Each structure stands twice: as structure tokens, then as C-alpha cells.
Amino acid sequence: MKIGAVIKISGLNKDFPGGVRALRGVSLEVRAGEFLLMLGSSGAGKSTLLRCINGLVAPTSGRVELNGVPVGAGVKNISLREQRKSVGMIFQQFNLVRRLRVLDNVLCGRLYYNPLLSSCFNIFPQRDVQFALSCLERVGLREKAYQRADTLSGGQQQRVGIARALVQQPQVILADEPVASLDPKSARTVMDILREINQQDGITVIASLHDVDLALEYARRVVGVREGAVVVDKAAVKLTPKDIENIYGGAKEQEVYDGTYGRLEYVRA
Amino acid sequence: MSELKRPVLPPTDRDGRRQSGLEKLLYLQRALIIGFVLAVYLWSARGTNLSLPELIEGFPHMADFFSRMLPPNLAILKDLVRPTVETVQIALWGTSLAVLLAIPLGLLAARNIAPHPTLYATARFILNALRSISEMVFALIFVTAVGLGPFPGVLALAFHSAGMLGKFYAEAIENIDPGVVEALEATGAHKLQVIAFGVVPQVLPEFIAYNLYRLEHNVRQATVLGLVGAGGIGFELITSMRLFKYPDTAAILMMILATVTLVDYLSSRLRARVI
Numbered sequence: 001m002k003i004g005a006v007i008k009i010s011g012l013n014k015d016f017p018g019g020v021r022a023l024r025g026v027s028l029e030v031r032a033g034e035f036l037l038m039l040g041s042s043g044a045g046k047s048t049l050l051r052c053i054n055g056l057v058a059p060t061s062g063r064v065e066l067n068g069v070p071v072g073a074g075v076k077n078i079s080l081r082e083q084r085k086s087v088g089m090i091f092q093q094f095n096l097v098r099r100l101r102v103l104d105n106v107l108c109g110r111l112y113y114n115p116l117l118s119s120c121f122n123i124f125p126q127r128d129v130q131f132a133l134s135c136l137e138r139v140g141l142r143e144k145a146y147q148r149a150d151t152l153s154g155g156q157q158q159r160v161g162i163a164r165a166l167v168q169q170p171q172v173i174l175a176d177e178p179v180a181s182l183d184p185k186s187a188r189t190v191m192d193i194l195r196e197i198n199q200q201d202g203i204t205v206i207a208s209l210h211d212v213d214l215a216l217e218y219a220r221r222v223v224g225v226r227e228g229a230v231v232v233d234k235a236a237v238k239l240t241p242k243d244i245e246n247i248y249g250g251a252k253e254q255e256v257y258d259g260t261y262g263r264l265e266y267v268r269a
Numbered sequence: 270m271s272e273l274k275r276p277v278l279p280p281t282d283r284d285g286r287r288q289s290g291l292e293k294l295l296y297l298q299r300a301l302i303i304g305f306v307l308a309v310y311l312w313s314a315r316g317t318n319l320s321l322p323e324l325i326e327g328f329p330h331m332a333d334f335f336s337r338m339l340p341p342n343l344a345i346l347k348d349l350v351r352p353t354v355e356t357v358q359i360a361l362w363g364t365s366l367a368v369l370l371a372i373p374l375g376l377l378a379a380r381n382i383a384p385h386p387t388l389y390a391t392a393r394f395i396l397n398a399l400r401s402i403s404e405m406v407f408a409l410i411f412v413t414a415v416g417l418g419p420f421p422g423v424l425a426l427a428f429h430s431a432g433m434l435g436k437f438y439a440e441a442i443e444n445i446d447p448g449v450v451e452a453l454e455a456t457g458a459h460k461l462q463v464i465a466f467g468v469v470p471q472v473l474p475e476f477i478a479y480n481l482y483r484l485e486h487n488v489r490q491a492t493v494l495g496l497v498g499a500g501g502i503g504f505e506l507i508t509s510m511r512l513f514k515y516p517d518t519a520a521i522l523m524m525i526l527a528t529v530t531l532v533d534y535l536s537s538r539l540r541a542r543v544i
């Protein structure tokens with residue numbers, strides 16, 4: 001194992017039932033503290049790749065290692081749950097428990113650390129509650145702690161999602177199109193928070209994005225995925241228009257993201 | 270450059286009746302289906318001795334029967350209090366035990382939660398079996414097994430309702446937002462924690478509503494359990510009819526009507542509050 005590689009993906013393939021080949025021979029190494037943005041058109045396999053990292057999707061072949069330990073293999077007595085604890089995840093649709101309060105949603109990130117029985121009855125130690133509140137403070141939502149999650153705006157819900165990931169005290173945060181359902185201003189707020197926790201806490205961030213400009217602005221490293229394979233992998237500053245073409249399938253079609261309605265449009269170039 | 274094709278709505282067929290061979294076949298198929306359904310209904314009418322003349326002939330008898338129920342014997346109302354309370358008690362315990370039985374069965378019978386396909390299939394089978402045996406059949410079985418009285422009535426309601434509720438729970442669980450479950454799994458939470466935080470809050474309003482509906486149903490059902498000796502006011506009902514004490518029967522029916530109405534009212538008030 002190379003020192004500093006938090007995540008090492010080698011020869012990863014994923015075939016879904018029905019003959020869809022979502023990933024073909026993906027190899028990728030991510031060092032601690034990186035801020036990596038993944039680009040690729042719809043169906044390229046970005047979500048599948050992210051979900052292989054925390055074992056939500058089981059690869060057909062190849063492997064993912066977290067700190068040198070294969071994910072979900074139960075090797076060295078390290079359970080999949082323990083590995084997931086160190087990997088926070090945030091989602092395009094936020095995936096909060098709508099009927100629960102914001103604070104309860106954040107405390108969900110502490111479930112791994114707490115006894116089964118008491119936590120199932122929503123009983124958490126005071127220090128966990130304090131920690132959850134301070135993570136809410138971090139994303140600027142301390143005063144919303146006791147509201148129901150579904151009373152918040154989309155941008156605020158995504159920040160709750162980030163707080164839920166933060167209380168896990170993760171090494172890595174995976175973000176699957178974290179801003180695709182948000183207006184441009186909220187999108188920026190969320191990206192700023194992700195950048196801040198990456199720089200201040202040294203948490204490795206791997207996110208997929210649709211918006212090329214946004215990606216170029218925030219990423220330090222860009223990985224381009226096309227038809228299940230990594231076609232571009234370089235520092236963001238070195239990215240050329242040719243690379244973008246390569247990722248999005250050449251000059252004929254360019255995918256443009258319509259942020260207002262959260263849908264994709266194919267525009268003839 | 271390729272032109273994008275605009276979708277076009279075909280013009281109406283001005284010649285009217287012109288039909289393609291396929292369309293004619295479709296009409297024939299429809300006619301055959303309607304004919305078949307009609308045949309089944311007529312056949313079933315013969316099987317059940319359905320007859321309008323008989324119904325009309327029967328009217329005087331019915332009128333005679335109802336006139337003999339009047340006036341209701343209100344004097345027995347005070348003796349009906351105890352069996353009425355017992356009826357509600359049977360429904361309460363029957364429903365509650367059913368809920369306890371149905372929770373694990375419903376979880377195992379939900380495709381998205383079941384830990385193993387074999388457990389899923391087993392739970393589905395048990396739920397189907399429980400549902401296909403009606404309360405009265407269960408009551409007969411339990412009266413034979415544990416003797417006369419309200420307790421076999423409670424068991425009868427519990428088992429049949431567990432089948433109904435378990436199926437509802439499973440359906441409600443299968444309709445939850447899978448993203449939430451996934452998000453909780455991604456935190457490293459235990460399966461039971463995922464259920465407690467991801468599943469329970471999502472199904473809770475439906476869960477409470479189903480249980481209250483079932484309680485209402487079971488109060489109505491408990492009024493007839495007495496016919497087979499499984500407790501409740503049904504025993505008074507059948508006795509009064511066997512002894513031709515029709516004014517008593519009328520009073521008992523009034524009591525049942527009042528009880529069911531009251532329980533339905535209270536239950537719907539509660540339901541409105543949780544939804």
C-alpha cells in the first residue's frame with residue numbers, strides 16, 4: 001500500500017442484471033485530503049463508482065480498498081459498518097428523514113457509535129447531542145435544530161446532510177451530485193462548505209457534478225468518467241477543452257445541465 | 270445535420286366506420302369478454318337461487334318479523350352492558366395482539382427490508398394463510414381448542430387480523446423512500462437502527478391509521494363471535510332469536526348500533542389527529 005492512499009480502486013467492474021455494464025476496469029487512487037470532482041454524462045457510471053466505495057453497490061469484480069482494507073470483505077475483523085462509519089455520504093435528493101427533526105437527522109450519523117437498544121429509541125448521550133449541534137452550527141443551521149427536516153429549503157436540507165456526514169467523524173465524504181437539485185446560490189454555499197471541511201478538517205472529498213464550470217472552480221483534481229471507464233484524470237488547472245470533449249462524448253453532443261428544473265438537456269453544438 | 274421529427278397527431282378518420290382487420294378483431298374480443306362475464310353472473314344466480322319473485326313474496330314475512338320486534342324490550346338494556354363491554358374488550362385485545370404478531374411478519378414480508386428470500390417467502394405464506402381463514406373459522410377452531418368464552422374470540426381476531434395488518438404493513442414498507450434507508454445504511458448504522466430511523470417514521474401515520482381501522486372492524490366482528498360461543502354480545506343475540514324473543518333482539522341490535530357508531534366516531538377522530 002502506498003502511504004497516504006485512503007482509497008485504492010483497482011480493476012473495478014460492475015455489470016447490472018439486464019446486461020448494463022456500468023463500470024469497466026476502473027482504477028483510481030485517492031490520497032488523504034484530496035478534493036476530487038468526478039465529471040461524466042448521465043449514465044456514465046459516476047453514482048455506481050461512488051456507491052462501490054462504501055459498499056452500497058457490490059462490484060462484479062475488482063476491488064476497493066479503504067486504508068488498505070478491502071471494503072465489505074470482513075478482513076482483519078473490520079466490518080462493513082465500521083468502514084462505512086468512516087465514509088460520510090451526501091445525496092442529490094438529500095435523503096433526510098422528513099418527519100424527524102433536523103437534530104434527529106444529524107444524530108443518525110452517530111448511530112454506529114451508540115448502543116443498539118437505546119439509540120433505536122432515539123436516546124443519545126449528551127456529548128453526541130452537543131457534537132451534533134456544533135456540526136449544525138458549522139453548516140450555519142444551529143437555530144433550525146428543532147424544526148422538522150421537511151420544513152427546510154433544499155439548500156438547507158443539503159447542509160443538514162453534510163452535518164449528518166460530519167458527526168460520523170469521517171475520513172472521506174462522498175457526494176453524489178450534491179448540488180444538482182439546488183439553485184445556483186445554494187449550490188455555491190454547499191460547495192463552499194465542502195471545500196471548507198476539506199481544507200480545515202482534512203477530510204477527503206469525492207463528489208460528482210454535472211456543472212463543468214462549477215467543477216473547474218472547486219476541484220483540485222478532476223476525474224472524467226465515460227461509459228464506465230475513467231477517461232480523464234488530472235489536476236483541474238491542467239484540464240483542456242479537449243478533455244471536456246473527451247468526457248462528454250466528442251464535439252457532436254454536449255450535455256448541458258439545466259439547474260432550474262433539475263433535468264438534463266441535449267443540445268446540439 | 271439531421272432534422273428532429275415533430276410528433277404529429279394523425280387526422281380524424283372522416284370516412285367514419287372504416288376499420289382495419291385488427292380493429293374488428295379487437296371488437297370481437299371485447300364482445301366475447303362481455304358475453305363471458307354475463308354468463309358467469311347468470312350461472313352464479315342459479316347457483317344461489319337468486320330470484321326476484323321470491324324476494325317480493327318474502328316481503329310480507331319480513332314485515333311480520335319486523336312488527337314482532339316492536340316495541341324493543343328496553344328493559345334488558347342494563348343486562349346488555351356487560352356483554353357489550355366484553356365485545357369491545359375482545360376487539361381491543363384481539364387488535365393489539367394482532368399488531369404485535371403483524372409487526373415482525375410485515376417487516377419480513379417487505380421485499381426491501383427482508384433479510385433473506387426464504388424468510389420473505391415464509392412470511393408471505395403465513396400472512397396469506399392467516400388472511401384466508403376468516404375470524405369465524407378461527408373462532409370455531411379456538412372454541413374447540415380452549416373452550417367457550419371471550420378468550421377464543423380474542424385469539425380468533427388476533428390471528429386473522431395479523432394476516433390483514435401484516436400485509437398492509439409490508440405494502441407500506443415497500444412504498445417508503447429507499448434513498449433514506451440507503452443514507453442510513455451509509456452511516457454504518459445497524460439494520461435495526463435503519464428500521465427505527467428510516468422505516469418507522471415513514472410508515473408511522475399509515476401504521477396507526479390501519480390499526481384504528483382494524484379496531485373498528487374488529488368491534489363489528491366481535492358482535493357476531495358469540496354466535497359460535499366465542500364471547501361478546503352475539504351470544505345474547507342468537508339466544509334471543511332462538512327463543513323467539515324478538516323485542517329483545519331489537520334492543521340488542523340497538524345496542525350494537527350504538528356501540529359500533531361510538532367506536533367508529535372515536536377512532537376516526539383519533540385517525541384525523543395522526544394524519
Ligand SMILES: Nc1ncnc2c1ncn2[C@@H]1O[C@H](COP(=O)(O)OP(=O)(O)OP(=O)(O)O)[C@@H](O)[C@H]1O
Pocket residue numbers: 016017018020021022040041042043044045046047048049
Ligand atoms: N440498480 C441498477 N440496476 C440496473 N442498472 C443500473 C442500476 N443502477 C445504475 N444502472 C445503470 O448503470 C449505468 C450507470 O449508472 P449511474 O447511475 O452510475 O450513472 P451516473 O453517471 O450516476 O448517471 P447520472 O448522471 O444520470 O446520475 C446506467 O446505464 C444505469 O442505467
Ligand SMILES: [Mg+2]
Pocket residue numbers: 046047048176177
Ligand atoms: Mg448518478
